[in-house]
Amino acid sequence: MAKAARDPEERIRERNMRLIIKxxxxxxxxxxFxxxxxxxxxxxxxxxxxxxxxxxxxKEEIYKAIISHLIASWDDALKYISPDREPAEAFRLYIKAKLDYTRKNTAESRLFASEIIQGARFLKKKDRDHMRQVTDAHVAVVEGWIAAGKMLPVDPRHLFIMLWASxxxxxxxxxxxxxGLKKPRLKAEDYETAAITITETILKGILPASAQRS
Amino acid sequence: MAKAARDPEERIRERNMRLIIKxxxxxxxxxxFxxxxxxxxxxxxxxxxxxxxxxxxxKEEIYKAIISHLIASWDDALKYISPDREPAEAFRLYIKAKLDYTRKNTAESRLFASEIIQGARFLKKKDRDHMRQVTDAHVAVVEGWIAAGKMLPVDPRHLFIMLWASxxxxxxxxxxxxxGLKKPRLKAEDYETAAITITETILKGILPASAQRS
DNA sequence: ACAAAAGCTGACCAAAGTGTCAACTTTCTT
DNA sequence: AAGAAAGTTGACACTTTGGTCAGCTTTTGT
Known part of the structure; x- marks a missing residue:
């Protein structure tokens, strides 16, 4: 009654808030912060x-608005770890999607990194719980693959940390x-090479077959 | 002549500067910053x-003093990548040493990370050049190992980035x-498990022998 | 057309921040 | 012991910063 629900005038507000957030x-x-x-x-x-x-x-309100939006936008990249996939394919897609997201959203990525390094002061419990749940689900899938003999017995949690980090x-x-790459700036092709190297290394390791099972 | 070189009274100065730096x-x-x-x-x-x-x-002077000292203190952990070692052994030691350093110097590590995320504004060219040289040397060693058939043909630069990141x-x-590890805080044992997982994964990959060379 | 709601902004504070300084105390050096 | 050098610090000057506000303009619903 008091505040009627409107719509069209949401335009200016939307636009300016987007500019500020950006x-x-x-x-x-x-x-x-x-x-x-x-x-x-x-x-x-x-x-x-x-x-x-x-x-x-x-200031805090702007910051928090950004953080929450950011966490939500991650889930898309993480949908590839699912039990009906073969590990090799799943990890290849996961790594590619994560690198793609990172390349196209460098500022967000850095903002999140900054927030964590500075002690995760504004990362809400809700957001942390969400991340934990997603991780748990992924870990379960990997454990399934290991039990099925489709993967070597690696610690799944450390494995995911490796992937996040890399x-x-x-x-x-x-x-x-x-x-490290001897380039002035990173380009799309560098992200390509990164995806390949990370995927190959994770899947096959760096030692030749003759040196395996030492 | 003007300023005589003294020594004993360096005590107070030393102590207070150390306190400030710390x-x-x-x-x-x-x-x-x-x-x-x-x-x-x-x-x-x-x-x-x-x-x-x-x-x-x-403020800038304090900051710069810290950064320079920090870069110098890294070299110790990086001495293991040398041509007279076998790759498996070299990487195992490298990963362990780097994780050890990181665990014992978390604040320095974070400070460096913070400086980089914030655009490496105070990282001197001299320090960057030094890091580049060390990397080049390591890359050369890895290329030697690959040429000798001791390693699969991975891109050495991306491989090192993986290691730094992880x-x-x-x-x-x-x-x-x-x-990610479902723990309230990291302890020494978690760094142990991390070292094992990273080393095993880097060396052998995660796929069982039957699935390799697909 | 026109009133009400939404949007805009220059000018203004109080608080916090960096850096200075003159006067004082402590620690050498001889 | 006593002058010099090094170390200490409360108080101060000046700037920047987060945040407010009163009055203005634009947009919108009817």
């Missing part, structure tokens, strides 16, 4: 500072990754 | 703020790693 992702990623100034976000989004405050009550590194630590 | 590592790691306040460093080191400024001219993750993203 600028926020970039700057929070680079400076961390404490290091970010809203004046900078305002400038980057082309809005006056007071206008930013018209949409968000505080795929995120290219975005989070791009300057170092680029130096 | 506190700085912890706080810079958590807050990043922009997010860190010297008042906080002062408090954590038990010195009044003005005293901190007696030893360091600026070993650093446990310190840099500890909350996530702990969640």
């Amino acid at each position: 600028a926020g992702i970039e700057i929070f990623a680079r400076k961390g 404490d290091g970010t100034r809203i004046a900078e976000i305002a400038e980057a989004s082309g809005l006056p500072k007071a206008n930013v405050y018209y949409y968000f009550a505080s 795929t995120q590194y290219y975005a989070d630590f791009e300057p170092i990754a680029a130096d | 506190a700085g590592i912890e706080i810079f790691a958590r807050k990043g 922009d997010g860190t306040r010297i008042a906080e460093i002062a408090e954590a080191s038990g010195l009044p703020k003005a005293n901190v400024y007696y030893y360091f001219a600026s 070993t650093q993750y446990y310190a840099d993203f500890e909350p996530i790693a702990a969640d």
